[in-house]
Amino acid sequence: MLRYILKRFTIMAVTLFIIVTLTFILMHSIPGSPFNQERGTNEAVQANLEEFYNLDEPLYVQYFIYLKAVATFDFGPSIKQPTATVNDLLGRGFPVSLELGLVSIIIAVISGILLGIIAALRHNEIIDYIAMTIAVLGISIPNFILATQLIQTFAVNLKILPAATWSSPMHMILPTIALATGPMAIIARLTRSTMLEVLTQDYIKMARAKGLSPAKIVFKHALRNALMPVVTILGTLLAGILTGTFVLEQIFAIPGMGKYFVESINTRDYPVIMGTTVFYSAFLIFMLFLVDIVYGLLDPRIKLHQKEVK
Amino acid sequence: MGLRKEVNNQHSPSVPDEWFRPINRAEQNAEKVSRPSLSYWQDAWHRLLKNRLAMTGLVFLFFLAIMAIFGPIWSPYSVTTIDLPNQNLAPSSSHWFGTDDLGRDVFTRTWYGARISLFVGLMAALIDFFVGIIYGGISGYKGGRVDNIMMRIVEILYGLPYLLIVILLLVVMGPSLTTIIVALSVTGWVGMARIVRGQVLQLKNYEFVLASQSFGAKTKRIIRKNLLPNTMGPIIVQMTLTVPSAIFAESFLSFLGLGIQAPYASWGVMANDGLSTILSGHWWRLFFPAFFISATMFAFNVLGDGLQDALDPKLRE
Numbered sequence: 305m306l307r308y309i310l311k312r313f314t315i316m317a318v319t320l321f322i323i324v325t326l327t328f329i330l331m332h333s334i335p336g337s338p339f340n341q342e343r344g345t346n347e348a349v350q351a352n353l354e355e356f357y358n359l360d361e362p363l364y365v366q367y368f369i370y371l372k373a374v375a376t377f378d379f380g381p382s383i384k385q386p387t388a389t390v391n392d393l394l395g396r397g398f399p400v401s402l403e404l405g406l407v408s409i410i411i412a413v414i415s416g417i418l419l420g421i422i423a424a425l426r427h428n429e430i431i432d433y434i435a436m437t438i439a440v441l442g443i444s445i446p447n448f449i450l451a452t453q454l455i456q457t458f459a460v461n462l463k464i465l466p467a468a469t470w471s472s473p474m475h476m477i478l479p480t481i482a483l484a485t486g487p488m489a490i491i492a493r494l495t496r497s498t499m500l501e502v503l504t505q506d507y508i509k510m511a512r513a514k515g516l517s518p519a520k521i522v523f524k525h526a527l528r529n530a531l532m533p534v535v536t537i538l539g540t541l542l543a544g545i546l547t548g549t550f551v552l553e554q555i556f557a558i559p560g561m562g563k564y565f566v567e568s569i570n571t572r573d574y575p576v577i578m579g580t581t582v583f584y585s586a587f588l589i590f591m592l593f594l595v596d597i598v599y600g601l602l603d604p605r606i607k608l609h610q611k612e613v614k
Numbered sequence: 615m616g617l618r619k620e621v622n623n624q625h626s627p628s629v630p631d632e633w634f635r636p637i638n639r640a641e642q643n644a645e646k647v648s649r650p651s652l653s654y655w656q657d658a659w660h661r662l663l664k665n666r667l668a669m670t671g672l673v674f675l676f677f678l679a680i681m682a683i684f685g686p687i688w689s690p691y692s693v694t695t696i697d698l699p700n701q702n703l704a705p706s707s708s709h710w711f712g713t714d715d716l717g718r719d720v721f722t723r724t725w726y727g728a729r730i731s732l733f734v735g736l737m738a739a740l741i742d743f744f745v746g747i748i749y750g751g752i753s754g755y756k757g758g759r760v761d762n763i764m765m766r767i768v769e770i771l772y773g774l775p776y777l778l779i780v781i782l783l784l785v786v787m788g789p790s791l792t793t794i795i796v797a798l799s800v801t802g803w804v805g806m807a808r809i810v811r812g813q814v815l816q817l818k819n820y821e822f823v824l825a826s827q828s829f830g831a832k833t834k835r836i837i838r839k840n841l842l843p844n845t846m847g848p849i850i851v852q853m854t855l856t857v858p859s860a861i862f863a864e865s866f867l868s869f870l871g872l873g874i875q876a877p878y879a880s881w882g883v884m885a886n887d888g889l890s891t892i893l894s895g896h897w898w899r900l901f902f903p904a905f906f907i908s909a910t911m912f913a914f915n916v917l918g919d920g921l922q923d924a925l926d927p928k929l930r931e
Binding site for chain 2: 323327330334448453455547551
């Protein structure tokens, strides 16, 4: 176990290092500089500004300054909003994004599993077909399209929910539905197919023969084993939800990290681009790492230190 | 052996001739193959034909492909020409899907968007196909240290938040169709490589591979002639599912303003333009691109599901 964790940890560190370097290279190949739009800055001011942000140093020196910034997690002040540091922006945006993402994934997991169980128990009946049609639709409709339709229906036509911003639980309903539907559909399909497989196993027959109640059979015996594949794809779903927050934050005018990221790219705000990318990536990679470990802990059949043969 | 001989010798003379009867026709033909034997692909095709949902998807995609090719040609309107007097017209006999805020025909733009979406999807799938097959094939077949190193690289790429990288690449290279396809391919092949590798890893221990090896076949030939044809099923399914995710990525990026740029039409661009019409009531400007993105992804998804059932012998019941 420990060896496995160590191995995963090394891979995690390498991935992060590559992202950090890649971000640096890409960012500095973006045409244009952060001071392009500032008219009337004379050369002395420009030089001063560049010196302040270390932009006058040779690239490799900037790279090391940057590595140091990543290591200490201090990205310095934003270029476009000099009064705020990158950490300030992250501190403001991240809790909002996290809230949006977390609520969505919880809704997705719970409703997806329930939908999957119902479909599996009513296999080949009308309920099964309805549930699976909902699931395929959920996978097919992109979240930003769903968001626009939700706003149209519930905010504009019915006027029962607010269309944008992030200030009360009522404001959270539409964005979280838009974000949770896709992952919910994926989880429902996966749960259904593994449930169908598990329900034919001998130990389920055994449990039935013992006279256990159907609810106990489903939740205590079948579901536990059917959930393993769901745990494995949680990492991927999380990545999807994180990127989904980008576009939904634009549509619903939610002041999260995605908003700062897109803004910073458009304004070449180097420190903010670096900060958000590195932070996002680190968060995501750490989550994938956690999912892997949790998977190993949940399923005793998997010996983590052995080489996986697939 | 001796015993049976003895038994036969004892009994054969004692069986009277009238006990023998000619067998009836049905029994005589029992061993004959009555129907033409089906190859794997014919069998799969028959299976797919029976799947109504998948066939609906296939027919829709066929229709979409035809409209994507000929729609903009048949239409009397241009995709980009601005016609301000006719802005925001509701769907009518002259503009079937209405016009947008610059008077451009939404019908024409929708099919132009179909071109872009299908093109991006197919190109992404093709690039994934080649890179994934070569990489996964080599990794799985070589095994050992080569496999170990190649899979570590895949693991690292797999962990990259691909959309962030794609967005950064788009900003660096400038938004264009080529950039989107390149950016999507940079990380997209990883899933395919994993699948091919897993399949090859299983297949390479079979006797027919050993037979090829003992005849002196080279690695390249074994991968191409022995291993890949046998993994085609999962590869095709993976490709069908790559297409909708590429279409999603393109429209997502265009929606954010990082993809296809005005005045050209992509469904993502049109949806983004249409977003502002939610309040003004020009519903057709959002509805048509939204509907076609969703319907296309739906069609590819059900087709992929159908293919999976049709091609995977293990799931047959």
